[in-house]
Amino acid sequence: MKRVYRLGLLGRDIGYSRSPELFAEIFRREGLDGSTYRLIDRPEVGPFFIEVRSTTHWDGFNVTTPYKTTVIPYLDRLDPLSTTVGAVNCVTCREGILTGYNTDVEGFAASLREEVGEGTLPGSALILGSGGASRAVGVALEQLGIPSETVSRSRGLTYEELTPERLARTPLIVHATPLGSAKYPGAKPPLPYDALHPGQLLIDLTYEPEVTPFLKEGLAHGCRTANGLTMLRAQAEAAWHHFRDRRISEP
Missing domain, CATH: 3.40.50.10860 (Leucine Dehydrogenase, chain A, domain 1)
Known part of the structure; x- marks a missing residue:
């Protein structure tokens, strides 16, 4: 039985x-x-x-x-x-x-590998947010050998300190706050979005809605984007x- x-x-x-x-x-x-x-x-x-x-x-x-x-x-x-x-x-x-x-560590690592496929892993990353999900992403990136920096209001870089140049030279940007989720619709982190370009990958850990305001900015600037559903499944x-x-x- x-x-x-x-x-x-x-x-x-x-x-x-x-x-x-x-x-x-x-x-x-x-x-x-x-x-x-x-x-x-x-x-x-x-x-x-x-x-x-x-x-x-x-x-x-x-x-x-x-x-x-x-x-x-x-x-x-x-x-x-x-x-x-x-x-x-x-x-x-x-x-x-x-x-x-x-x-979450295993889940994010699996989702990043799936998104990259046979390609090369990003050389560096920015993690937006300082909560438990952000910490898990940081550990996953460390395990994958990808250096990262946190951007938040409480630790790491502040949003005010994040320059367009710094954003533009980072190939992977991970959004790990609830902004733009079903709980905070329409919201997005305060970034210099005009610095985004097609060579970047944006991942939002939120999956509801499937395309958040953060991901919409990425799509508008030609970036590759992914939401958090693959991570959730993993x-x-x-x-x-x-x-x-x-x-x-x-x-």
Whole structure:
């Protein structure tokens, strides 16, 4: 008899998420009738973790904005990669032990490789944003040997310091903020967009809408563009690997 999994996605204002759709595909592929994947849309995480600790209703859950760092104090263990990133987007619940993982790193690396194909990886990158997704992108780029710099209001370069010349000479620009997503429609980071040119690749981690204002600017200037759907699929498969592994990970 096959196991029934009870999984979900923890976040805030996440009605747009395609994760339930992706995990429904995984459940069908694996023949796991009766398994469920719910949206856990909460204004704060504390009460949810009380629920998790007091019941056996959960086998695991993904974590999305704005809780990828907030959940860490509630967990018993972190795998080495999530410790390096400083953010968690996947939690397993086994025998009362909550273990955090980060599958965004693998997801972004897979999406970049797919976008580049047989071509050469970009020689450098700018990462827009300073949250958990931005950190995961930075680690993925480091693993791929691509030097990167963060642009944000809190660390790295500020948007005011990012000159048109600096933007123009960077072959890969990754947008890792929620601006332009379903939660912040029409918004985009303040960049000197006229410096963009056809030799650049722009990736937005948002996938809803499929073409954000940031990507529209790239398209208008002849850049190659990609949204976050490929990354979402890749990180979901990586998360499924953790959910279906019944072993308790070592700290």
